[in-house]
Amino acid sequence: MMIEDRLLADILMSIGFCIGIVTKGYAVWDEDCTWTRKSSLTNMVTIPITALLPYVLLNTYFSLFFACIKYMITIAKYIWRAPESEDWLGRKKKNV
Numbered sequence: 001m002m003i004e005d006r007l008l009a010d011i012l013m014s015i016g017f018c019i020g021i022v023t024k025g026y027a028v029w030d031e032d033c034t035w036t037r038k039s040s041l042t043n044m045v046t047i048p049i050t051a052l053l054p055y056v057l058l059n060t061y062f063s064l065f066f067a068c069i070k071y072m073i074t075i076a077k078y079i080w081r082a083p084e085s086e087d088w089l090g091r092k093k094k095n096v
Helices: 003-029 037-058 061-080
Strands: none
Touching: 003 061, 037 061
């Protein structure tokens, strides 16, 4: 793959990441939005290996930068947008 092709692919993937950042960023800022911790926890554990590492290996640094931002948004969703009825692992709290 020529360097120009890699750069073009990197830019196009970055545009896609920007769209995802806007939509997921809205979920963090919208106080009415909830996101289960089970799905966010799974993403927090797997994204570094399945999404960030390939960009490092492919030397696509624009995509890596935006993927890191998207990963930070996933962490923010896990912390701030989980339902009140869930504990930190996504299990339903029992009413005591």
